Amino acid sequence: MEQKNLDALIWKTHTLYPGPQSAELENDFQKAPAKAMDFRERYRGKVASLDGAGLLQALKEYEELEELIVKPQLYAHLLFAADSEDEVNKRLSQKAAEFGNQMSREVLFFDLEIIQLEEPAFSVLAADERLANYRHYMESQRKFRPHMLPEREETLLKQKSLTGTEAFSRLFDEVSASFRYKLELDGEEQELTGEELLGLLHHPQASVRERAFTVFLKRHEEQAIVFSTVFNTVALDHGQDQELRSYRHPMEPTNLGNEIPAEVVNRLMSVSEANYPLAQEYFRIKAKLLKMDRLKNTDVYAPLGDTTRRYTFDEARDLALAAYGRFSPAFRDMAAAFFHEGRVDALPRPGKSGGAFCMGMTPSLPPYVLLNFTGNLRDVATIAHELGHGIHFTLAQHQTMVNYHAPLPLAETASVFGEMLLTRHLLEEENDPQVKIALLCAQIEDIIATTFRQNVLTRFEERMHLERQNGLLTATRLCELWWEENARLFGDAVEMIDAYRWGWSYISHFIHARFYCYSYTFAELLVLSLYQRYLSEGEAFIPVYREILASGGSRSPANTVRSAGIDLSAPDFWQNGYDVLRDLVENLKLLIKP
Known part of the structure; x- marks a missing residue:
């Protein structure tokens, strides 16, 4: 290039x-x-x-x-x-x-x-x-x-x-960013970044997907002493802080900061776990579509149909902007400003942080977006996701500094909503039934990743902190905790590759923000409710949604979404979101029915 x-x-x-x-x-x-x-x-x-x-x-x-x-x-x-x-x-x-x-x-x-x-x-x-x-x-x-x-x-x-913890967090970041990976592709050995390796989980060949993820995880296993020490230190520090401040549970300070009662969080997680069989049903469907007896966890995001295509960055950007434009021209303009003003970093390269984020600055400074674009459909969705954050931060800029940042449970609302808009746009533009199946699968997988997987991460983190109170957690024990929680989700529908025992070691949220991950589950299920409102109300919904985002952190989560007719304390609220996911799975079954 x-x-x-x-x-x-x-x-x-x-x-x-x-x-x-x-x-x-x-x-x-x-x-x-x-x-x-x-x-x-x-x-x-x-x-x-x-x-x-x-x-x-x-x-x-x-x-x-x-x-x-x-x-x-x-x-x-x-x-x-x-x-x-x-x-x-x-x-x-x-x-x-x-x-x-x-x-x-x-x-x-x-x-x-x-x-x-x-x-x-x-x-x-x-x-x-x-x-x-x-x-x-x-x-x-x-x-x-x-x-x-x-x-x-x-x-x-x-x-x-x-x-203390800040130094260990920095160590985690520097060690992770320093990794170089070698993988044989198309008959020659290539040096790849971690993000490029993870991008290969969307490769059409199962052997490539498994080799790529294994190489990635084995590289982390080589640094078992570093990563287990970092995780133990973070957990020990949090436990000591919990004792000093008389918190009853490791998650309590996060729940207080999120202004979400513990019983609401517990209900969110237990309802998620009760719906794990829904994810397992989808994994069995995906196995049939891939003509496999059983998925490995490296096959969960395997592409179907035309989703094997590669996108240039310009194509991916234009798709995301078009999706926002169909919702609201004003939202498109806010998203487009990131590119016009050079506030997006998309190129993977050595030393760059993995993953993606949108950094909201202050009410007087524009937000920035970091991506690691490798050209697959998931990367297109990531652009839509991070631009959703960007729109959220932009709309909240009329707030003052202490009210600028949305409470954590709402921080993922605009990003997940943006992914829903993108999927709708892609589905409505597509006529090929096989491609529609592939796109619907991608949407279902996004929801599974943002609800069930994040619940798994939260349960792992909770168990890690609780067990650390009784003494050092060896790397082997951390691997066991990770394996057990993932096994609850996958059941007998998905076989985990052995290297996946080290999947905990690269999740930066565990290091940088205690119990952040349940916010993704919260946001996804909330967005499914908001999106249903949008589909039924059309343009009349846009001012309500805009006001939710513009409120920033000026109200509690419950008060922020009440204007949209949503009661977070309703006993069936979380299940309603999973019912939407079940409908999507049923629609998929109708599409693939002979």
């Missing part, structure tokens, strides 16, 4: 700073500490004495300071994600991490003093209409009141995290 075409697949970060050694970046690194110290001197120990007007002013100053503090950190993360082997990027990433840690310690007092307000005083402030825009933020912070420590202890814990 020509250099100019390659350049178009790499994001442009100069709109944030001219470069990693620019004066503008260094100026922000120098300016923030002085502003943080000034903020601390003026407000520390005084929050309880502020009236509504005074607290409003303090909150606005706090948000302005947060935007200043976070910008260089986000910039450093983008550079490190694009190339973690570059020495300049490495140094900048570490500098930004230390800077962020220092700044968070300087302003930590502010949230703590809001949390520690006596209830009568807080009730007066919460009722003050001048603070209406910050009411949910303050209430959500105060949910942690029983678990917070005094400021000195909180500061020390934050400071030591640099040489």
Whole structure:
């Protein structure tokens, strides 16, 4: 590929700073500490004495300071994600991490003093209409009141995290990004990135799929000491934090932060597990379509029909934009801006972070998307997925800083909805029944991956944290936990290759965000409900959906979706989502019926 075409697949970060050694970046690194110290001197120990007007002013100053503090950190993360082997990027990433840690310690007092307000005083402030825009933020912070420590202890814990979990997270990222893989393809040995190997799970030949995944997993097994140490350290640290803060369960702090009651999360997971047989039924259908007696787990995403075709990046981009355009021209324009403004990095290369993400920056800074595009249909869906995040962040930019980011359970809503739009677009544009079967299978597999598989990941993570409380988890034990939870999903419908025992070792969510994965299950089942509303209401649904995304983090998840007529506490809510999946499986059976 020509250099100019390659350049178009790499994001442009100069709109944030001219470069990693620019004066503008260094100026922000120098300016923030002085502003943080000034903020601390003026407000520390005084929050309880502020009236509504005074607290409003303090909150606005706090948000302005947060935007200043976070910008260089986000910039450093983008550079490190694009190339973690570059020495300049490495140094900048570490500098930004230390800077962020220092700044968070300087302003930590502010949230703590809001949390520690006596209830009568807080009730007066919460009722003050001048603070209406910050009411949910303050209430959500105060949910942690029983678990917070005094400021000195909180500061020390934050400071030591640099040489604790944050250091191990960085080690995980650098080791993972450093891997090189060799695989024989078409008669010659090739060097591939991890993302390129995982992309081969969509290869038409079963032997290639199995060899590619085995090579990928075996490379991780070679670093068993590193990965098992990282996972043990993360779990041990979380367990100690749980003990210090008097949490009853490893998942409790995540549930509090998500504003989702534990009983709702437990119901979500138990309903998911009760529906595992539905996934197994699909796997048996897929085996017949592939003319296999039984799938291996490397065959789950095997292509059918025309989905073996390869897409250029331009083709994939245009398909995703067309899908959004059919929903709403405004949504298409927001998505297209990522490409016009050079805010997408799609080219796989050594040293680049695996997977894909959309980084929401701040209300005043545009979000960026990282992809690892290899040209298969799944990559087209990933573009639609990450652009959904991008649209979500864009719509939320009218919010202020503390209300910008959506609560975690809603963070995947727009992304999953975008994939649904893409599938509908592809199905409606296609006339060949065999291709329709292939596309419907791809949609079902996406739902299975985003619900059942994420439930498996969450159960593994839960068991890992619970068992770590009783002592060190060997790499062998981690492999056993992973194997057992996946076996519950696959049943006798799918045979797992032996190397898959190491499947836990490359899941970055386990390292970077405790119990993130159930948010995918939550979002998928929520989106199935929202999508059904869209199909029945048409354009009348668009303003409701837009408002859900635009609300950012200004409301709880339950209050955010209530405008769409959705009650998250309804006993049958989660099952309704799986009923939609069952309908899709039944439609597939009708299509393939002789």
